[in-house]
Amino acid sequence: MHIEQLKEVTTPAEMRAEIFRLMQHDPMVCNVMRMADYNGLSGEDRYLILAYHALHELARMKQMVLDNALTRPMPPMFVPPKRLGNKPPRLVVI
Numbered sequence: 001m002h003i004e005q006l007k008e009v010t011t012p013a014e015m016r017a018e019i020f021r022l023m024q025h026d027p028m029v030c031n032v033m034r035m036a037d038y039n040g041l042s043g044e045d046r047y048l049i050l051a052y053h054a055l056h057e058l059a060r061m062k063q064m065v066l067d068n069a070l071t072r073p074m075p076p077m078f079v080p081p082k083r084l085g086n087k088p089p090r091l092v093v094i
Helices: 013-022 028-037 045-073
Strands: 077-079 090-092
Touching: 013 045, 028 045
Parallel strands: none
Antiparallel strands: 077 090
């Protein structure tokens, strides 16, 4: 799955153009912009809703990463021979 990357921008006009470019690639951006167009929202309200949904999604993703880190066991790790000196490689379970 390809995730469209944000371009580095510095001015508000470039940021606005980047957000409109992302409408083609990101369902959240597309849905927020279409909803704002349908409801006739101002630019300020449009970007407020977009920021809210982006922060909500960020919090959800952070929680998912934390849940995965706390509930999944560590996989066995292969210790390369260089770290073991002359001993043969082995699997280490932490």
